[in-house]
Amino acid sequence: MFSGDSYEIHVHFCCSLVGFYPATLAFEFKPDLQASTTFHIVRFFEAQCLTSLGRELAPIAPYKPRSLPAWTPDTNCLIVDGERPEGYQPSVNTLLNTIYNKCNSCLIVMCSTFSILRTVLESPLSWENYFEKFQLLLFLEELQMEVDIRRYNIPNKDRDHAIMIRDPVNKKLLIMEVPGVSENRPSVLRGDKLLVYPAGEKQVKYCGYVHSVQLDSVKLGFDSKLLDSFVDYMKFHVEFTINRVTLRLQHRAAELANQYRLEKVLFPTAPTFVSGQTVLPKHTFFRLFDWKLERNPEQYQAVQHIVAGTSKPAPYLVFGPPGTGKTVTLVEAIKQIEKTQASYHILACAPSNSAADLLCRKILEHVDEHKVFRLYASSRDPKAVPDRLKACSNLVGECYIFPPKEKLMEYKILVTTLLTAGRLVTGGIPAGHFTHVFVDEAGHAVETECLGCLMFSGQVVLAGDPKQLGPILRSPFALKYGMGVSLLERMMNGFSLYQKDEGVFNNRYVTKLLRNYRSHPAILKIPNELFYDGELQVCADEILRNSYCRWEHLPQKAYSRGDFPVIFHGVTGVDAREASSPSFFNIAEIEVLIDYVRKLLQAQGKKGLATISPKDIGIIAPYRKQVQKIRKALEKVGKEFKFKDMNKLKVGSVEEFQGQERRVIIVSTVRSSPNYLEIDKQFSLGFVKNEKRFNVAVTRAKALLIVVGNPRVLNADPTWARYVSGGYKCKSRIIPDNIYQFILTFILIVFSSHFNFNSTAESAVQQLLDPEWRNDL
Known part of the structure; x- marks a missing residue:
């Protein structure tokens, strides 16, 4: 080729399987026709195979991380207390104050010398440091909770303000819409409090106590000072608060352990x-x-x-x-x-x-x-x-x-x-x-x-x-x-x-x-050997556990054997994120698992298979965004089926499935890039390099387990490598609030200076998993 010349190359891609396909194209050149030496120019390109469903699930906007303003305890604002619900027992502050006076002095002494604080944290737990260590750990957890809860404050990326209306039944209560409250994101319980103030004003905040929680709304009791001037559809800004009662009780228990x-x-x-x-x-x-x-x-x-x-x-x-x-x-x-x-x-x-x-x-x-x-x-x-x-x-x-x-x-x-x-x-x-x-x-x-x-x-x-x-x-x-x-x-x-x-x-x-009454032997085999010394014995009902051993969509070898209802479906996807959400999703994996759901529901009573309903199927994914995308996909394809209970097909995180079981479990591992594995390991997220999460995910199934993931990434983890290569063949390629705030401020200063605590950063757990806020009193 001479200078200025161009040569057009057409690449054709043909594929019947969804997924992400990277490729490398190398061009070999000589300086001239007689030259014996060559040089190369390499270009990388990629193709992605998606269905129409996959295109609908694509990122709605490029990922752009958001940061929250730095959190510091708010002690200067006037807060007008609200009306508590009938029969509600307020926190036992008066009974706890005597104990906490001792707790406060202990903690302040610890925090006054950084070396003492570090020593307490880094020392192994013992009877001698039991109270001091747990008290400090509880405060550190609360600091992060204070940061994480602000994700739900209004205004946010979804809403500029909140509106309230009077309860038509009880005029002393106001109703506010709170999307996500039915899933405990955030957790809002009867007796909890929210802080509201009219949009544009912040000098006075009104504390509203939750009287009842509806599907996606709450009824709040406020002081007459707000109710007297209230009109329906007034615009408010809202601050959610964490329930400190649970933390106070744990502080108190650690102190009483010695007594x-x-x-x-x-x-x-x-x-x-x-x-x-x-x-x-x-x-x-x-x-x-x-x-x-x-x-x-x-x-x-x-x-x-x-x-x-x-x-x-x-x-x-x-x-x-x-x-x-x-x-x-x-x-x-x-x-x-x-x-x-x-x-x-x-x-x-x-x-x-x-x-x-x-x-x-x-x-x-x-x-x-x-x-x-x-x-x-x-x-x-x-x-x-x-x-x-x-x-x-x-x-x-x-x-x-x-x-x-x-x-x-x-x-x-x-x-x-x-x-x-x-x-x-x-x-x-x-x-x-x-x-x-x-x-x-x-x-x-x-x-x-x-x-x-x-x-x-x-x-x-x-x-x-x-x-x-x-x-x-x-x-x-x-x-x-x-x-x-x-x-x-x-x-x-x-x-x-x-x-x-x-x-x-x-x-x-x-x-x-030792006797397992849930799973087929093939499902139990690897976790039994890895975590339970091979001692577990299969005692599940034989008819139920074998009900998918002859499913036509099993790999050919497993189908022929008739005793291996496990599928590992290898797929190369992309770790995607969208808008301001840091949580990951993988469209290729969603398309594959939705196809399996179709096949399961279409196989009703055919070829000797038992009937199955949506409530018998569970889908597990490690990241919150993947869970949301899967639910969206199921809503779209659910119209193909005549089941009235499609909403009972549970999709959730490993934490949400712990202690539960389903006849069929489909696991989406999400990860296709090794670049994020260290983050997962550091914060105990995802499936890769987390034995406990792996163990829970693969032991929920009774009769059929389907795992969808990228084998190259999973093989980087010895536990998953054992699973992928061990016979699971691929189907395809209580302190008073003012003192409490003082202590939190004190610890915040110490940790910001010495431990690199970032008061603007949501925890990795909050960003990627967005777990339920548990407040079981």
Whole structure:
């Protein structure tokens, strides 16, 4: 080619599979025809194959990160308090102030010397630094919560202002639309407060208390100063606030741990004169309420040891891998104590209201209703209380009535959330009242959430799985320095009495449940080998677990074998973002999984397959934006089907699926670029380089598991590499507010100076996952 010449090259791309296809084109040149040397010019280009659905899901605008103004506690603005809902119990500030005066002085001394603060954070947790370390970690988590909650403030990228109207039923209440409140983004509970002020004014803010939460709106009670001048459709700016009651209760519990001398519970040691397995007394051999447990020696053994109290004063642990029936085991133990022991009082707890409700319903199957009491916090929406539990709860009409301590102490079994259990100490119930304390889903809770119920010094039983996801935290500092490790996990990993000796657990202190009643053997195989020493045994219903072994869309080899209902569908997509949202999505993966949904719903009863409805299918994705895009895609294709319950096809994050199961699970891994893997690893996000998230995702399925992802990226993680190459073949290629604000300001200054804390930056957890704001009181 001569100078100035051009040569046009046409590239044709033909593909039947959606995805992103990069290619390299190299041109070889010689300086002249006689030259023996050559040189090359290389150009990179790419093609993307999308359907019409994929084009509709494309980014609405180029990604442009937004930054929030720096957060500092607001202490100069006049705030006019509002009207609290009827029957609402205000926070127990007056009872907590004495304790917190001590907490405040301790923390201020720590913060006054940076070296002390660093030493507390970096030192391993011990009984000597227990209170100081957890108090500091709780404040760090609150700092990040204060930053993250501002995402929902109005004005924002979606709304310039909020409007309110009077409630037509109760003229003293105003109704405000709050999109996302039904998904706890943000969490707004009865009794919470929002700050509003007329657009353009900020000298006075009005505090509105939430009286009720509707689907996407809230009813707020304000002072007459605002109500007297209010007219419908006035424009307001809105500031959301975090619910500090949960944090205050945890601060208080950490302080009281020393007062109640919980060292032997929190840092247990085995007696030096006891070794080997324990011989149980004769009275612990009994007939079970649930006859199925009689054929499960591990569950039976756990119930026996709990009833006999063999671990006291150390907690007894029920290590329950996926689908092994840990909740059923706890409930059976509670029923046996009720039947066999004359003098007993049981406190049964869980981190969330839904888990506590499940416990209570199962207990009531065989226990007299008059012996059981379900205690709710006043923030619980009365409409969310199951009908079966209303008669034995503190819900009276639409209000919660809190019985005096004498009445509460009459009940034999008290069921509540962990944080509400902590308030029983404040209520004056003596330390030795409860003979047994049960905590279900203990692996989901921050350790300080569990402390409140441990004050009662009875036999403590913790049930959960340390190999699955722990509590959700926002602060990278709180995560780094150990707050993300649950009490259950710390016990299992840190104390010899809960660890194997010559390959066997000491059943005096811990029982590992081994029989899985959920999944097909092929689904269970890899997680069993990676996380559970290959000990799990498949006990799921044979007809149900084999119901997709002959599905025509399985890989040919798996279909021929008839015993491998697992698909890994390899696809190369793009890690996309849009507008101001930092969360990722992958259009190519969405198209693939939507195609699988079509095939599943079209296969109704064909070729020997059982019928399936949308509620039997679950779709798991690690990032919030991917979840939203998948839901949007399902809305569009849902019209193809005649199912009335398409909205029951659940799409959510791993956290939202923990503890749940579906006949069919489809997992979208999203990541197609290795550039973001270190961010995922640093903040425990995504599936890659996160064993616990991987474990939860792949163990939700009963009969069919479909994983959609980029094999080249997933192979960078040893856990996923084992999955991709291990036989899973590809289908295709309480402080007073003013003191509280002072302490937060103090810690903010210290951390901004020495720890590079950015008060303008939302946490990575908030940006990419946007998890629900959990406030289960």
